[in-house]
Amino acid sequence: MTDLGPIAPPERLLMGPGPINADPRVLQAMAAPLVGQFDPFMTQTMAEASELYRSVFRTANEATLLIDGTARAGVEAVLVSVLAPGDRVVVPCFGRFGHLLVEIAQRCGAEVIKVDVPWGEVVPLGRIEAVVAEVEPKLVGIVPGDTSTTMCQPLDGLGAICHRHGALLYADVTASLGGNAFEMDAWGLDAASAGLQKCLGGPSGSAPLTLSPAAVEAVRARSSVEAGLVDGDATRPPAERIRSNYFDLGMILDYWGPRRLNHHTEATSMLYAARECARLLVVEGVEGAVDRHRRNGAALAAGLEGLDLRLYGDQAHRMHNVLAVHIPDGVDGDAVRAELLETHGIEIGTSFGPLHGRVWRVGTMGVNARPEPVLRTLEALGRVLGRTGGVEAATAQYDQEAHP
Ligand SMILES: Cc1ncc(COP(=O)(O)O)c(C=O)c1O
Secondary structure, X not given: OOOOOOOOOOOOEEOOOOOOOOOHHHHHHHOOOOOOOOOHHHHHHHHHHHHHHHHHHOOOOOEEEXXXXXXXXXXXXXXXHHOOOOXXXXXXXOOHHHHHHHHHHHXXXXXXXXXXXXXXXXXXXXXXXXXXXXHOOOEEEEOOEEOOOOEEOOOXXXXXXXXXXXXXXXXXXXXXXXXXXXXXXXXXXXXXXXXXXXXXXXXXXXXXXXXXXXXXXXXXXXXXXXXXXXXXXXXXXXXXXXXXXXXXXXXXXXXXXOOOOOOOOOOHHHHHHHHHHHHHHHHHOHHHHHHHHHHHHHHHHHHHHHXXXXXXXXXXXXXXXXXXXXXXXXXXXXXXXHHHHXXXXXXXXXXXXXXXXXXXXXXXXXXXXXXXXXXXXXXXXXXXXXXXXXXXXXXXXXXXXXXX
């Protein structure tokens, strides 16, 4: 092993469902020097990250912070901190990541009631309300942009429904935040978590998260201070204590908040990355970034149709930043992906479960939500398939946007 050189990954254009290429400015931020955990610079950077993510989530929530870990860590932190064994939770489920919420909530000991629709569709709000009214859950958990099917569930109105029936509303916005409209406060959400590796344009490894005052109250009721951390006895653990130390959002809030009670050792380089992702988004303007994803997504969709590929799912509810197309009959989907990667250096994805090998998922997000990567991908995919018309159709779509 002593003859191994420094790491030298191949150059790839990542045009799948995420991760995508990190913005070079984010990678540069990650190379900044480390400081100590209690250095004023560290605490200032944490405060700046909180403030920036309030803008990204569109919220005034004081409790806005980062969980160290990939997006799934954010999901797990919310669910394990809010749900005690026996609590009821409703999960509208229309793809793999809805199933993930179900699984994690079940591991918390919650009683999970699923509202299923076939993959490729979204769940009508009326159906969710009927179930919520019947079971009166503590929490409704939903994945508005389920990357596995590329469908985008409308959330406007769901907060009011949940609050009418005494439930908190949580959304896993990992795949949609920054590329599709999301209004934490205006839509009445109580908790949301994300990851960096999609529209936020960073590497995986940090999970921005925000909690409303009502969600903080639910967490605080189950949290306590770790023994040995404060002078005297730590607070007595409540009966239904949060069953994870690492993901105890009460402890993490005490770490990020004015008490600055130590918890884990903050992943400093990921903090820098997350701060830079949010800073770039705020400088661009969140609405501008969403519109950029919409325009490039529309061009990608037009280009794929120009290659005579059929878009998958309910097109009225398509995500802006990633879309699925049916793999044509007689075409070996994996062989096409392998040739795209090996010959053109471009990665696209397939999907999971019932869609594995039946669709390709192509994304345009973060720094790759620009015409150049979209057109390069369409050109290469056309070559591999022996088809033309993709670049022309996408270009026509861009022109139409520019000169309506
Ligand atoms: C909607 C959604 N939730 C959760 C995850 C899990 O994220 P991670 O792999 O960063 O833990 C993903 C990953 O693609 C996702 O798309």
